[in-house]
Amino acid sequence: MTVAQRNARLTAAARTQPTDREQVFESIFAEHYARVYGVLFRLVGDRAEAEDLALEAFWRLWERAAHWPENMGGWLYRVATNLGYNALRAGKRRAVYETDALLPEAPPNPELAAETAAERQRVRQVLEHLPARDAQLLILRHSGLAYKEIAAALQIAPASVGTLLARAEKEFERLWENDHDPSA
Amino acid sequence: MTHLPEATLRAYLDHALTDAEHAETAAHLTECAVCEQALATLTARAQRVNVRLAALSPMASEAPTPTPTAYARLLSRRSASRKDLFTMFTTLFSKRARPLWVGLSLVLTLIIAFSFAPVRVWGSEFLGLFRVKRISVLPVDITRLGELNDDSTLARRISEMFSDSVTIHREPTPPQTVANAAEAAQVTGFAVRLWKDAPTAPVLTTQSGTAFEIVVNRDRAQAILNEAGRSDLQLPATLAGATIAVDIPAGVSAAYGDCPRADAPEGDAERRIPWSRLRSCVILAQIPSPTVNTPPDVNVQELAEMGLQFMGMTAEEAHSLAQTVDWTSTLVVPLPQNAMEYKEVTVDGVKGYLFYRDPDDGVPARCTLLWVKDGIIYAMSWFDEAERGLAIANALE
Numbered sequence: 001m002t003v004a005q006r007n008a009r010l011t012a013a014a015r016t017q018p019t020d021r022e023q024v025f026e027s028i029f030a031e032h033y034a035r036v037y038g039v040l041f042r043l044v045g046d047r048a049e050a051e052d053l054a055l056e057a058f059w060r061l062w063e064r065a066a067h068w069p070e071n072m073g074g075w076l077y078r079v080a081t082n083l084g085y086n087a088l089r090a091g092k093r094r095a096v097y098e099t100d101a102l103l104p105e106a107p108p109n110p111e112l113a114a115e116t117a118a119e120r121q122r123v124r125q126v127l128e129h130l131p132a133r134d135a136q137l138l139i140l141r142h143s144g145l146a147y148k149e150i151a152a153a154l155q156i157a158p159a160s161v162g163t164l165l166a167r168a169e170k171e172f173e174r175l176w177e178n179d180h181d182p183s184a
Numbered sequence: 185m186t187h188l189p190e191a192t193l194r195a196y197l198d199h200a201l202t203d204a205e206h207a208e209t210a211a212h213l214t215e216c217a218v219c220e221q222a223l224a225t226l227t228a229r230a231q232r233v234n235v236r237l238a239a240l241s242p243m244a245s246e247a248p249t250p251t252p253t254a255y256a257r258l259l260s261r262r263s264a265s266r267k268d269l270f271t272m273f274t275t276l277f278s279k280r281a282r283p284l285w286v287g288l289s290l291v292l293t294l295i296i297a298f299s300f301a302p303v304r305v306w307g308s309e310f311l312g313l314f315r316v317k318r319i320s321v322l323p324v325d326i327t328r329l330g331e332l333n334d335d336s337t338l339a340r341r342i343s344e345m346f347s348d349s350v351t352i353h354r355e356p357t358p359p360q361t362v363a364n365a366a367e368a369a370q371v372t373g374f375a376v377r378l379w380k381d382a383p384t385a386p387v388l389t390t391q392s393g394t395a396f397e398i399v400v401n402r403d404r405a406q407a408i409l410n411e412a413g414r415s416d417l418q419l420p421a422t423l424a425g426a427t428i429a430v431d432i433p434a435g436v437s438a439a440y441g442d443c444p445r446a447d448a449p450e451g452d453a454e455r456r457i458p459w460s461r462l463r464s465c466v467i468l469a470q471i472p473s474p475t476v477n478t479p480p481d482v483n484v485q486e487l488a489e490m491g492l493q494f495m496g497m498t499a500e501e502a503h504s505l506a507q508t509v510d511w512t513s514t515l516v517v518p519l520p521q522n523a524m525e526y527k528e529v530t531v532d533g534v535k536g537y538l539f540y541r542d543p544d545d546g547v548p549a550r551c552t553l554l555w556v557k558d559g560i561i562y563a564m565s566w567f568d569e570a571e572r573g574l575a576i577a578n579a580l581e
Contacts, residue, residue: 029255037248042240051248055258062258063358119239126236142237147200162191162200166226169233176236 021065028072029058036080039143043084043127045120053083074152077145081136081153088128088135126175134168141165188212188219193226256344341411345404354395354431362388372434374472374560379440380581386438391471393434400426409494417490422481435471440464466566466576473559484511515561517554531555531577532562540570553577
């Protein structure tokens, strides 16, 4: 039995059995935590904040234990990317976070770290200006989610993921180039 | 020849087509120069974007906490499920101050030998409550604790220790929205008080409360202390295997105006209200005092002294301060020096504390009032002028 099959079985059981509910939740957590973190880290760029938001997403899933969605993974990534995207837009202190994030491990070449930080900031600036769905699509894909998972997370038809992804990339690139030209 | 849609080409590039579709697309591409060119354009762009996005990937030093540890953190957060009531505290003790609370929770660990993740802090995490009758603020010098803040291994070990030793007897259930004060009183079992003459009707949310037990693993706690460089503080032997039972009753929060809603639906945009609109927000939370039972042979005052020493006080200072507080009936709020202003006020006919943080970074001033009356703990938070909130608190019905 695959993890997904097992979860589907457990999800059905969990609607009535609290013990199973606990099991389902734990297996969902084990399956998705690291990746949810990865998605959030890319969006917010701060380890502590990404972990906090990841726990927040799981927390919300737990709070809905009585009415768990059919596709828990999809629901989870939707909530996580919403939290992350909102935090990205709200994150005035992004630059500070990024500096902090680089502190724990002193890089051999400080110049490189500063460059990485600047690059990250620029990429996030572009994401911030993209429509939410485009930014979320790019991040989810880059975090390794399959088309089906992305479709479930963003509530779009699986067949349209390719089109929307191509469009988001085009828009990303357009904004990236504008970013290099301050007059644009 | 019909050309392939962009969706197919992009999916082909990601190997996201079925085997049959993939083969079909590949065959078409060998024959169609237009599609081949379109694919080349898509591929080049996708690669360029990927290179940009790769900058965001976590580096080795940014890897997440191991999953079991993260799960333990979530469990302790869940068992301390009192979400709405803490909204004000997360505001009060903002993210910037958060690492400090890791250190503080370490201290409180010693005082009563229980604590939770340093987020969503509420009274019982500050200190073992027996039955709260009064509140006291304890300004602490955090220089000493500062060294511990960076020690995430230690924080993790503490969190693990708790998740290993907690048994939940009454699971918290999700918050519930109720229609009015009468219904809230029915759910929670105490008379709920509200803002008289409020300009808008409140959103009333009840919290289920929770009950759990902790069996103290003295040796493990001592090992953590030793690791923190404080082997001079020896936990009493009576603590070994002691069972501490905590019961947190159901509480209610009333949110007036545009407040961040903890139970916002999954879209959650409304959780992030512009600060300018938050000025209309007043949150009044009330909860009957939690109870904590410890075995009679655990000397709480001795533990409190140890906790104070851990915070950096000398043995003498800790001893004399510990004498002045009745640890079984006082909710002690340790407040880092300079974190925010506070003052003692008379509110609702009793002594209370007003915490005030200056406006900064586009955020209006944040105020919180904390008081205890007739066995109920009240906490009220709002933005802007302190006087406005005091007037509301003095006219609760």
